[in-house]
Amino acid sequence: xxxxxxxxxxxxxxxxxxxxxxxxxxxxxxxxxxxxxxxxxxxxxxxxxxxxxxxxxxxxxxxxxxxxxxxxxxxxxxxxxxxxxxxxxxxxxxxxxxxxxxxxxxxxxxxxxxxxxxxxxxxxxxxxxxxxxxxxxxxxxxxxxxxxxxxxxxxxxxxxxxxxxxxxxxxxxxxxxxxxxxxxxxxxxxxxxxxxxxxxxxxxxxxxxxxxxxxxxxxxxxxxxxxxxxxxxxxxxxxxxxxxx
Amino acid sequence: xxxxxxxxxxxxxxxxxxxxxxxxxxxxxxxxxxxxxxxxxxxxxxxxxxxxxxx
Numbered sequence: 001x002x003x004x005x006x007x008x009x010x011x012x013x014x015x016x017x018x019x020x021x022x023x024x025x026x027x028x029x030x031x032x033x034x035x036x037x038x039x040x041x042x043x044x045x046x047x048x049x050x051x052x053x054x055x056x057x058x059x060x061x062x063x064x065x066x067x068x069x070x071x072x073x074x075x076x077x078x079x080x081x082x083x084x085x086x087x088x089x090x091x092x093x094x095x096x097x098x099x100x101x102x103x104x105x106x107x108x109x110x111x112x113x114x115x116x117x118x119x120x121x122x123x124x125x126x127x128x129x130x131x132x133x134x135x136x137x138x139x140x141x142x143x144x145x146x147x148x149x150x151x152x153x154x155x156x157x158x159x160x161x162x163x164x165x166x167x168x169x170x171x172x173x174x175x176x177x178x179x180x181x182x183x184x185x186x187x188x189x190x191x192x193x194x195x196x197x198x199x200x201x202x203x204x205x206x207x208x209x210x211x212x213x214x215x216x217x218x219x220x221x222x223x224x225x226x227x228x229x230x231x232x233x234x235x236x237x238x239x240x241x242x243x244x245x
Numbered sequence: 246x247x248x249x250x251x252x253x254x255x256x257x258x259x260x261x262x263x264x265x266x267x268x269x270x271x272x273x274x275x276x277x278x279x280x281x282x283x284x285x286x287x288x289x290x291x292x293x294x295x296x297x298x299x300x
Contacts, residue, residue, distance in 0.1 A: 041261075042246055052255035056264045063268070102275055106268045113264040117257050214272070221279050228286035232293055243290045 009086050011227045012236045018220035026217035032210035039203035056114040058203055062211040064107040064132070068170045070100035070215060071135060074142070075167040078160035090156035091230065093163060094146060095223035099215050101139035108132060119183060127176035128184040131169055138166040152230060 008014045040058030047054040074096040081089035111129065112122040123129065142159050149155035177186045231237050254261040 041265075042251065046255070051257060053257035053260055055254070055261055059265055059268050098278075099275070102271050106271050109267045110264040113260045113267075117260050218275060218279055222282065225279070225282040225286045228283070228290060232286075232290050237290055238294055240290070242287055243294060 006086075009084075009088050011088050011091070011231050012234075014088055015224055015227045018224050022217045022220035022224075025213040025220070029210050029213035029217060032206055032213065036203055036206035036210050039199060039206060044199045044203050045197055050118060053114060053117040056110050057200075058207045060107060060110040060114055061204060062208045063103045063110065065208065066211050066215055067100055067104035067107050067132070067135060068173055070096050070103060071139070071163075072167060072170055074100060075163040078163040081156055082160050082164075087153075087156075087230070088227075090153075090160065091223055091226045092219070093142075093156075093160065095219045095226055097139055097143050097146075098222065099218045101136060101143065103211070103215065104132060104136040104139060108136060124183050126182040126184055127180040128173060128182050131173040131176055135166075135169055135173060138162070138169060142166070 008017060036058065041055055044055070044058075046052060074093045077089045077093040077096065080086065081093065108129075111132075115124070116122050142162050145162055146155045146159040149158055176182060177184055228237060237243060252258055252262070
């Protein structure tokens, strides 16, 4: 059976698919957030060393991981767009950028609010914090660069280069706590060899999926708008039911 | 955990709710921005349709 790998690379086909899938991811995300927040804020036990402030972990860790993952995904779509010259790949990169930027913003903010009670400071220029801040700037730079170039395809290519080159920052963020002497700790449970409390572990997992599905829903909805903007001169867009007033 | 304990968070309530509050704000703003972008995009398409005098 021959698989048409490029079927969903047509904006019109993907527009419909994204529209069908997004509500499911949004609904699942909402449910998972309610479960995860209950588990993390209420059910999970208090930390022996940090008390209750540690509960920030349940929003800080998922958003941090996703800020990196989304960036790699964005760079991946950017690379696909350059290689195959597919418009939709560039549109997906553009759709991922704002969500990724906002996740990195949440990661930085929640990290700062955890740092103040835990370390005594909102901010320090250690390797992990600084490289995550750079990631946030890379996201903004990607968005700004794309917006600053009039021709959409040239904008796609320029922004794609920025995304791809910037992806070297992601392993730096990840390995920074091993390579340098940072204030930000290495993954706690590798040091002590202790097992994480199961409720804590499950709460982290649930919140991880909640944030991930939220990101998918936002990206799908946003790419639909991008498709409408860039394909507005096509017949299939003009004939969409939602386009009739 | 009582409701008071929930908000107080062992004295760290400002930090815990300051963190989660910001996250909630960002999510709400993002949803609003995404919805607005769709509204604007559809408006543009309708303008084009009307300009061309289509049905």
